[in-house]
Amino acid sequence: MKLTSFGASEGVTGSCHLLEVNNSKVLIDCGIFQGGQEERDKNDEEFGFDPASIDHLVISHAHLDHIGRVPLLRKRGFRGEIHSTRPSYDLARISLLDSANLIARSTQWKNKKLRQKGEPLIKPLYDEEDVLDVIEQWTHNEIKYNEKTKLCEGVELTLNDAGHILGSGFLAFDLKEGNDTRKFTFSGDLGNTDKPIIRDPRTPNEADFVLMESTYGDKNHVPFSQSISDLETAITETFARGGNCVIPTFALERAQELLYVLHEMWHAGKLPDDVKIFLDSPMAISATRIFEKHPDFYDKDAHELLSTGGNPFQFPPLNYTRATKDSIAINEVQNHALILAGSGMCTGGRVLHHLKHNLTRKECGVIFIGYQAQNTAGRKILRGDEFVTLYGETVPTNSEVYVVNGFSGHAGQKELTTWAEDTKADNVFIVHGDPETKVEFKQHLKNNINANNVQIMPHAKSIDLLAF
Numbered sequence: 001m002k003l004t005s006f007g008a009s010e011g012v013t014g015s016c017h018l019l020e021v022n023n024s025k026v027l028i029d030c031g032i033f034q035g036g037q038e039e040r041d042k043n044d045e046e047f048g049f050d051p052a053s054i055d056h057l058v059i060s061h062a063h064l065d066h067i068g069r070v071p072l073l074r075k076r077g078f079r080g081e082i083h084s085t086r087p088s089y090d091l092a093r094i095s096l097l098d099s100a101n102l103i104a105r106s107t108q109w110k111n112k113k114l115r116q117k118g119e120p121l122i123k124p125l126y127d128e129e130d131v132l133d134v135i136e137q138w139t140h141n142e143i144k145y146n147e148k149t150k151l152c153e154g155v156e157l158t159l160n161d162a163g164h165i166l167g168s169g170f171l172a173f174d175l176k177e178g179n180d181t182r183k184f185t186f187s188g189d190l191g192n193t194d195k196p197i198i199r200d201p202r203t204p205n206e207a208d209f210v211l212m213e214s215t216y217g218d219k220n221h222v223p224f225s226q227s228i229s230d231l232e233t234a235i236t237e238t239f240a241r242g243g244n245c246v247i248p249t250f251a252l253e254r255a256q257e258l259l260y261v262l263h264e265m266w267h268a269g270k271l272p273d274d275v276k277i278f279l280d281s282p283m284a285i286s287a288t289r290i291f292e293k294h295p296d297f298y299d300k301d302a303h304e305l306l307s308t309g310g311n312p313f314q315f316p317p318l319n320y321t322r323a324t325k326d327s328i329a330i331n332e333v334q335n336h337a338l339i340l341a342g343s344g345m346c347t348g349g350r351v352l353h354h355l356k357h358n359l360t361r362k363e364c365g366v367i368f369i370g371y372q373a374q375n376t377a378g379r380k381i382l383r384g385d386e387f388v389t390l391y392g393e394t395v396p397t398n399s400e401v402y403v404v405n406g407f408s409g410h411a412g413q414k415e416l417t418t419w420a421e422d423t424k425a426d427n428v429f430i431v432h433g434d435p436e437t438k439v440e441f442k443q444h445l446k447n448n449i450n451a452n453n454v455q456i457m458p459h460a461k462s463i464d465l466l467a468f
């Protein structure tokens with residue numbers, strides 16, 4: 001009975017953990033490595049195990065750092081069963097197709113350079129066809145929360161609501177080898193409390209052994225109510241100056257939460273009568289359609305809203321602009337527009353042309369509600385650079401810049417600690433965090449919960465679960 005981490009054990013992305021019980025192999029997540037070149041180079045490497053030997057793949061949720069290498073896994077021989085909730089399956093379909101598209105474009109760009117140098121060309125990590133094959137293989141896609149499923153001899157899985165994104169789960173395994181039994185729980189990504197639309201993370205059942213994320217293991221978030229009032233201030237100030245707000249938006253979950261909050265503001269009469277809200281991202285529009293299909297995954301507040309005739313995804317000022325010409329037409333709007341567009345860190349996508357049109361105007365506002373990584377245009381605007389390069393053009397940053405914290409999809413230190421405590425596990429292994437964060441969170445857990453054994457999960461080194 002062994003557990004080995006092959007991803008998210010050195011950094012925060014590339015989640016991939018192998019569980020071996022009796023003679024079966026169960027892989028948990030198969031995410032892509034994201035971030036700097038060094039991280040991204042890992043995607044091409046060997047998995048560390050034979051993909052053809054995997055019997056089952058269980059998906060915690062549909063973020064690419066948890067599913068992004070599944071098509072590659074298949075390409076390299078994986079033919080086992082794939083298990084997830086229905087929203088994870090639906091969201092994975094659009095995320096993986098988008099990922100294949102991005103990979104195709106970056107491969108094309110790299111090959112252009114290689115061709116100029118007369119060097120051998122490279123092949124894409126995977127393509128659209130690989131994604132469609134995975135979708136066909138993904139037949140166990142109706143897993144319900146809190147219901148036990150037998151995967152194979154000695155392995156039973158219960159998926160619980162992790163409150164992170166629509167359909168996300170933490171995974172509780174009941175394991176049996178001979179007369180030995182163990183309860184093992186993998187946290188996946190745990191959500192923040194009080195988020196719109198989805199429910200708070202469920203309280204976990206008891207476990208012997210826990211593998212848990214630590215993305216925000218060293219800090220706490222501001223309360224969500226504070227974020228909403230900060231957002232209101234940013235919008236009100238910008239509209240009073242006669243400008244538009246550009247909000248760089250992540251397509252999955254963040255966009256839908258923003259729509260929910262904006263619907264509340266509109267309904268409460270906090271937005272001007274002539275306000276126009278644009279969701280200007282084909283990917284975010286597709287993700288929103290999936291949210292609309294799954295009200296059974298909403299929390300109580302969202303249900304109440306729907307039952308009283310409200311709908312955060314369909315209300316008068318909201319415009320979905322999928323077609324390019326509709327996106328370009330937004331440039332004509334001079335004021336009282338809320339423009340939600342990707343990419344969330346301004347590294348590409350339609351947000352770039354909206355920034356180009358609005359950044360130069362001092363009456364406009366750029367509102368950051370998500371993390372902006374180093375070396376992104378988003379980070380440069382956020383830190384107050386006077387100019388930023390967009391489409392190779394130098395653009396002055398005259399508009400106001402606002403930062404709204406607290407929209408994070410991840411549990412903060414306090415919630416992570418409570419979750420670990422609730423499992424009553426004696427053995428807690430930490431993954432999915434920056435190296436310093438993991439060290440700090442490990443110490444924090446040692447000081448604050450009753451577990452005897454708190455460790456940082458090693459990379460590619462098997463842990464014998466029966467040794468604990």
Ligand SMILES: [Zn+2]
Nearest residue numbers: 061063164189
């Ligand atoms: Zn996630």
